Amino acid sequence: MKKKVLGILLVFTMLAGLLTGCGKEPANTGGSGTSASGEEKASGDRTLHINWLSARNADEAVIKAIKDVAASYKEENPDLDFSFETENISDRSSYLQKLKILAASDELPEWYDSDPDTWFADLVKAGKAYSIEDLYNELGVSDKIFTISKEYARLSSGELNLMTFQCNTEYFFYNKKMFQDAGITSAPGTYEEFLKDCQILKDKGYTPLSMGGDWPILRYFAMVPFRLTGNDYIMNSTAGKASFTEAAGIEGAEFMQNLSPYFQTGWSSADYDTMVDLFASGQTAMLYNGTWVLADLSDENGNLKEDFGYFTMPVYSDDDATASTDYFANSGIGTAVRSDSMDEEMKSFIHYLIDHYAKASLSYNNLPSVMPDDETMSKLSDSYQQIIKDVSGVKTYAKCWDVVINSASVEPLEKETTSLVLGHTTPQEWAKNMDEIVASENK
Structure with a gap:
């Protein structure tokens, strides 16, 4: 009888072991329940697996540069079981849909992209994003990061939970030959001159x-309201x-309607690449864009091509609330690190x-969020050195409307x-409709 009981117990023990093995979560799922530090403690080996869900294109300079650095890190750490994988979903609506599904099911990857909006603020409150402020201070690198690359990514509460990888300013790029042919001898300094x-x-x-894409x-x-308020x-x-019907908003809306005759035919259905190509190929006289577009407009030495120049955001009136040196400067979408993946x-x-x-x-013509050292800086083209000076001179930067507003209201x-x-x-x-949209989201 004792042998029979022991035999039954042995069978149950074996079955339990098999069932546990089948139900165990794979080591590299990206879910919040499994961290690299947990694996390291269990095995005693150095382990780091990073899955990055990114809203960037796979061929963007940021992605390429970070993958290059990751490859070097892997080569310099042969004893580390290291992987760095990205999933790129450049369509913002599709990206946000997947990100929110993963967050709701507690399956966020180690890295994920987000703007510092109200939805991300809720993730921070839930403990799903490590404090990048604390990380920078702990590593002693905060002074190496451009100010705009930290300030742009802060939540409205002041917390910093997003790394950024760009340091951009935005300009009106223009075709010098077209301006000259039209008799325009200097860049416009006011919006009145700009429209003329x-x-x-x-x-x-x-x-x-x-014109093209969603955000441009x-x-x-945003330009007129920013200048006024x-x-x-x-x-x-x-x-x-407050209401979108306030004077600054109505003046901004009127400015937009005055501007509409000057976009190319079919602009509302054009994408971002078309917008850039039209200017780069000499089919339009001006392009408003950020410094990430420099790769498309520069020569082999990294300087703007001879036909192109640029000017900053014009002033609007004598009553402007901002200085002429204040305009759009940003650091692109941020990247969060899942809290429980932040081990040594x-x-x-x-x-x-x-x-x-x-x-x-910089090897991909992308201005980084990290300040270049003196040696790297000295090798930069005149255009890049000037842009870095421009970025450093911005005191009040214009906030991007599609970042400030609730993500559900962007579309x-x-x-x-x-x-x-x-x-x-x-x-x-327009203003009345926007008030209603915001009110419905804030219920």
């Missing part, structure tokens, strides 16, 4: 402005503390990344703005 120059170019047979139209809209108009309106191996890699990222990024904002510029709605109707 657009009309002069159009009368001469040129298409003044290249919002940049134009700083960021107060957009911050208060999107928070439901992760910290070591990020420290290495910060030490080597500037040089790797409605883009649609309402396109409708306004096409003349389908009035400035007052």
Whole structure:
């Protein structure tokens, strides 16, 4: 009888072991339940697996540069079981949909991209994103990061939970030959001059402005309210503390309708690449864009091609709340690190990344969030050195409307703005519709 009982117990023990093995989560799922530090403690080996869900294109300079640094790190650490994988979903709506599904099911990867919006703030409150402020201070690298690359990524509460990998400013790039042919001898310093120059170019047979994609139209809209109120108009309106119908918004909407005749035919259905190609190929006179576009506009030495020049955001009136040296400067979408994946191996890699990222990024004509060292700086083209000076001189930077507003309201904002510029709605109707959209999201 005892032998029979022992035999039954042995069978159950074996079955339990098999069932446990079948149900065990794979080591590299990216879910919150399994961390690299847990594996390291269990095996005694050095282990680091990073899965990065990114909203960037796979061929973007940021992705290429970080992969290069990761490859070097792997080569220099042969005793480390290290993998660095990216999943790139450049369509923002599709990206956000997947990110929110993963967050809801507690399966966020080690790294994931986000803007510092209200949805991400909730993730931070839930403990799903490590404090990058604490990380930078612990590693002693905070002073190496451009100020804008930290400030841009902060939540409205002031917390910093996102790494950034760019340091951008935005300009109006223009075709010098077209300006000269039209008799325009200097870049516009005010928006009144800007609109006059657009009309002069159009009368001469040129298409003044290249437009396409989702966010560029919002940049134009933000310019007048920013000059009049700083960021107060957009911050208060999107928070439901004020109305989009305030004077700065209506003036901005009227400016957009005045600007609409100067975009290329079919602009509302053009994508970002088309917008850039039209200007780069000499089909439009001006392009508003960020310094990430320099790779498309520069020569083999890294300087702007001879035909191109640039000017900064014009002033609007004598009553502007911002200085002429204040305009859009940003650091692109941020990257969070899942809290429970932040072990010593992760910290070591990020420290290495910060030490080597500037040089790797600049090799792809991308201005990094990390300040280049003196040797790297001295080798930069005149254009890049000037841009770094420009970025350093911005005191108050214009906030991107599609980042400030709740992520669920970004697409409605883009649609309402396109409708306004096409003349389908009035400035007052646009403002009323936006108030309703924000109110519905803030319920």
